[in-house]
Amino acid sequence: MKNEPIYIIGGGPAGVAAAVYLKRFSHDVQVIEPNPMLGGQVMIPHIIENYLGFPTGINGFEFASILNQHVTDLQIPIVHQKVTEIKKIDDHVFLIHLDNDETLTGKYVLCALGTKNRPLDIPGEKEWTGKGVSTCGTCDGPLFKNKTIAVVGGGDTALTETLFLSTYAQTIHLFHRRDSFRGFDSLVKKIQSIPSITIHYSSIPVEIHGNNTVTAMTYQNIETHQIFKLPVNGVFVFAGYIPDTTICNTLVDVDEKGYIIVNAQNETKTQGFYAIGDISSKSLRQIVTAMNDGAVAANHIHHDILNSLV
Amino acid sequence: MKNEPIYIIGGGPAGVAAAVYLKRFSHDVQVIEPNPMLGGQVMIPHIIENYLGFPTGINGFEFASILNQHVTDLQIPIVHQKVTEIKKIDDHVFLIHLDNDETLTGKYVLCALGTKNRPLDIPGEKEWTGKGVSTCGTCDGPLFKNKTIAVVGGGDTALTETLFLSTYAQTIHLFHRRDSFRGFDSLVKKIQSIPSITIHYSSIPVEIHGNNTVTAMTYQNIETHQIFKLPVNGVFVFAGYIPDTTICNTLVDVDEKGYIIVNAQNETKTQGFYAIGDISSKSLRQIVTAMNDGAVAANHIHHDILNSLV
Numbered sequence: 059m060k061n062e063p064i065y066i067i068g069g070g071p072a073g074v075a076a077a078v079y080l081k082r083f084s085h086d087v088q089v090i091e092p093n094p095m096l097g098g099q100v101m102i103p104h105i106i107e108n109y110l111g112f113p114t115g116i117n118g119f120e121f122a123s124i125l126n127q128h129v130t131d132l133q134i135p136i137v138h139q140k141v142t143e144i145k146k147i148d149d150h151v152f153l154i155h156l157d158n159d160e161t162l163t164g165k166y167v168l169c170a171l172g173t174k175n176r177p178l179d180i181p182g183e184k185e186w187t188g189k190g191v192s193t194c195g196t197c198d199g200p201l202f203k204n205k206t207i208a209v210v211g212g213g214d215t216a217l218t219e220t221l222f223l224s225t226y227a228q229t230i231h232l233f234h235r236r237d238s239f240r241g242f243d244s245l246v247k248k249i250q251s252i253p254s255i256t257i258h259y260s261s262i263p264v265e266i267h268g269n270n271t272v273t274a275m276t277y278q279n280i281e282t283h284q285i286f287k288l289p290v291n292g293v294f295v296f297a298g299y300i301p302d303t304t305i306c307n308t309l310v311d312v313d314e315k316g317y318i319i320v321n322a323q324n325e326t327k328t329q330g331f332y333a334i335g336d337i338s339s340k341s342l343r344q345i346v347t348a349m350n351d352g353a354v355a356a357n358h359i360h361h362d363i364l365n366s367l368v
Numbered sequence: 369m370k371n372e373p374i375y376i377i378g379g380g381p382a383g384v385a386a387a388v389y390l391k392r393f394s395h396d397v398q399v400i401e402p403n404p405m406l407g408g409q410v411m412i413p414h415i416i417e418n419y420l421g422f423p424t425g426i427n428g429f430e431f432a433s434i435l436n437q438h439v440t441d442l443q444i445p446i447v448h449q450k451v452t453e454i455k456k457i458d459d460h461v462f463l464i465h466l467d468n469d470e471t472l473t474g475k476y477v478l479c480a481l482g483t484k485n486r487p488l489d490i491p492g493e494k495e496w497t498g499k500g501v502s503t504c505g506t507c508d509g510p511l512f513k514n515k516t517i518a519v520v521g522g523g524d525t526a527l528t529e530t531l532f533l534s535t536y537a538q539t540i541h542l543f544h545r546r547d548s549f550r551g552f553d554s555l556v557k558k559i560q561s562i563p564s565i566t567i568h569y570s571s572i573p574v575e576i577h578g579n580n581t582v583t584a585m586t587y588q589n590i591e592t593h594q595i596f597k598l599p600v601n602g603v604f605v606f607a608g609y610i611p612d613t614t615i616c617n618t619l620v621d622v623d624e625k626g627y628i629i630v631n632a633q634n635e636t637k638t639q640g641f642y643a644i645g646d647i648s649s650k651s652l653r654q655i656v657t658a659m660n661d662g663a664v665a666a667n668h669i670h671h672d673i674l675n676s677l678v
Binding site: 083 | 381384420555651654663
């Protein structure tokens with residue numbers, strides 16, 4: 059069953075699952091991931107509580123290490139480059155252009171690029187990134203021991219990270235644009251029970267101020283329209299995610315939010331081009347749903363190759 | 369967010385995933401599972417190699433124990449009864465009849481019954497079950513130390529169990545009705561490399577013979593039509609799976625193989641009635657795809673309840 063390699067672009071849970079399944083089906087598969095370590099966004103949370111197999115939870119970095127071990131044990135090659143563009147040149151050949159000007163060719167390509175953090179797009183955000191503005195609690199939490207911080211966001215990531223940050227920061231102001239939370243109720247209850255956390259419902263950040271490092275954040279209550287300026291030492295942004303399909307936008311259709319439209323086999327509109335994990339249009343983005351996509355697409359490719367041999 | 373309980377029928381990976389997600393969303397959820405231990409078919413394989421998180425594999429029973437711990441830690445109640453029938457009595461109420469004549473009522477029901485082993489339906493199979501005919505390598509393998517056994521089946525389960533049984537049996541005859549294997553190539557290669565395993569391609573069992581215990585199996589080569597009688601001490605049957613939708617057949621449509629037809633949210637044709645995991649119509653039946661279904665259905669129910677409160 060030798061063919062040219064099947065390329066998986068992105069080494070998060072979806073990409074790793076696809077790689078492991080394809081390799082176990084004995085196909086030649088390679089993962090293209092610019093980061094030195096596989097795992098993608100999985101690496102960020104201090105604890106993952108909703109992946110079955112780890113009842114007391116598992117640290118994101120530790121889980122990413124396990125994913126790396128799966129890939130290493132199966133001797134799946136990793137191309138540590140960034141993809142700049144993917145084109146289809148005829149019915150059966152994709153060209154994958156890399157940052158280092160190399161070009162790979164393959165018959166099957168899986169896009170597992172995941173999502174990026176959604177920026178707030180407010181004054182001061184870019185300017186103070188790395189100087190008090192952060193998108194990673196695990197990385198930067200310890201820098202804010204006994205300090206006052208703002209956390210922006212109302213999703214599960216924002217809540218999980220707020221809990222984690224509360225073990226360092228003296229005071230946390232959590233800003234949520236809605237008037238209630240829609241995620242895991244267990245998380246919401248924990249957050250509400252911690253005295254050092256103040257929740258600001260119906261509130262959005264307007265500007266981040268600094269002087270060498272972050273000094274304050276201006277926010278608005280969207281019901282009363284009142285504007286407040288709050289002294290803080292840091293701002294953690296967990297305001298959701300956005301997909302980036304620039305490298306493959308001629309190959310796919312996207313939904314109204316920009317996610318790649320796929321069928322039940324994770325095929326896009328271009329034959330041989332699959333989208334798996336968070337970048338695909340779907341109802342629930344979790345580790346287990348990403349891995350599901352990887353396994354399903356791998357199985358579909360396997361049967362496609364088997365059938366082409368008959 | 370208090371309602372009557374959401375009932376999950378079946379405690380395999382799909383059911384456990386749905387239970388964990390629903391409970392973490394703070395819904396009242398109960399799992400209905402007649403067996404004393406949750407896990408379903410997960411319990412059977414001696415090693416699970418394709419669930420990410422365990423690079424060196426994990427024993428099925430051990431993995432089932434972990435699933436049980438998830439459910440215990442979240443204090444999710446388990447009803448240890450068999451469901452005999454499910455009916456919908458009006459737009460919002462399901463009646464779930466149990467073996468002990470009790471009836472439960474709920475607005476949401478998830479069917480996670482999985483599949484049963486497909487019997488060979490040949491003379492001697494029923495008669496010698498438990499006396500040499502088995503469907504569980506882990507349970508009965510040690511009884512065949514240094515003996516000769518037949519294994520029937522060509523799927524991943526058959527191959528995995530054959531490998532395991534080869535650590536006990538002196539000689540294994542593996543019977544596969546096709547002329548090649550279509551599953552994990554890594555497994556096929558391992559099987560082919562073990563001298564004590566003889567593979568009989570294009571061959572089907574015809575009759576199992578015994579005298580107190582199994583003594584022989586008759587089989588036919590379906591290409592040459594020749595019939596052979598082979599002395600064996602045991603027959604392990606891994607001839608695939610069949611869904612059993614008897615308890616809910618008025619509520620669902622099924623595909624040509626009898627699996628329950630669902631949409632992308634795992635809803636059946638009956639509002640409030642979901643099918644998740646192996647019993648649902650899908651392209652790939654794996655632990656991770658079953659858990660995906662459980663998470664997706666749980667998320668859909670959660671949003672359905674949230675929206676009904678607005």
